[in-house]
Amino acid sequence: MDIVVRNAALRGLKGTTDIAIKDGVIASVQPKLSQKGRQEIDAAGSLVLPGLFNLHFHADKCLLGEVMRPNVSGTLPEAIEITKDFKRKYDPAEVAARAIRSLEAGVKNGTSFFRLFSDVGTIGGLRAARGLLLAREKFGRYCDIQVVAFPQEGIARDPGAAELLDEAIKEGCDIVGGLPWYEYTDVDARDHIDICFEIAKRYDRDIHMLVDDTDDANSRSLEYLALKTMREQWHGRVTASHCGAMAGYNDVYAAKIVDMVATAGITISCNAHINLVCSARLDREPRRRGIVRVKELLTRGVNVVTSQDDVNDPYYPFGKPDPLECASMIAHVAQLTLPHELEQVMDMVTVNSARAARVKSYGIATGNKADLVVVGAPSVHEALRTQPLRRHVIKNGREVARAVVTQELVG
Ligand SMILES: [Zn+2]
Structure with a gap:
């Protein structure tokens, strides 16, 4: 042996x-x-x-907190804004070196599988994607790495992004990303999801979107994503991260969406620590927490995972990164504290993530x-x-x- x-x-x-x-x-x-x-x-x-999983990690932006100004409002729009200047100057070798510093920390903490999000759009072009593909090449002997082509500035809002997403997949990205809630209108959000599915179907790829990552309870992209997943029969091949708007849904609508997500076989990634920091910055007291309805999803049999998301960047100034820290965080936030609930939490960074990534054996x-x-x-x-x-x-x-x-x- x-x-x-x-x-x-x-x-x-x-x-x-x-x-x-x-x-x-x-x-x-x-x-x-x-x-x-x-x-x-x-x-x-x-x-x-x-081996532990980190199924959602913006490794192209990791550690930018060391060099950029703080996010004063603490909101996602400001984080997106202050990252733009850096993205214009991205050098794939620098992105790869920075990503590998965080990957190394993650591996030491037992992570054997990472799904890395690379910003793809007209500001940074394919430079972030090329950086993370280079990181995979250099560091792949320590862990499995998938790279997501992720339209951080939207698709309708960023004309040219759809073509770049297609190009990124051709260059070696594995997963089609998405950010439908960031579009200006519901119609554009639906078009965004349609375009992502077109690319996924063209290249037979799985999809991982950031969905309804907003305090606006009227944000409706999870509903359409679930419907689209059913219609395209992409069951088991779609992950939706955040979905914090669900915290503000009325209970009747929430029950419908939880049922649709379950029926569509969508995995939900609740990256609780990020939302605790970024969500509800415009609320006065009491503040919402921007956390998806984890217990209701689990009860309905939805595959729920939790992921690191960010490591010291304008979105989140912490992150070791360690899947056990993420698991502990979601145990707190979703109030999963009984013995069987701790097992559910551990499943989120192990078997549930493996199921979402369709990892065999x-x-x-x-x-x-x-x-x-x-x-x-x-x-x-x-x-x-x-x-x-x-x-x-x-x-x-x-x-x-x-x-x-x-x-x-x-x-
Ligand atoms: Zn994210």
């Missing part, structure tokens, strides 16, 4: 388990394995998870891809509570990161 991980605590199993890895695949999962590994890892009762079972994290805490509860340094991170059967820091009381 290449690696044997011993004494692992696995979700849903009592006692500890050994995991044998060979040629990038999990070869055996047993309570006690007699085979020896060329590398032996003692998990010592720690929780071992399959995922999970700790014989024959699956050997992407594992030795968390450094004994249970899901403790992992979310303490978010410890990840002791070992294994990608495609190879150890790619480990924690060597110790911390102790002295004196």
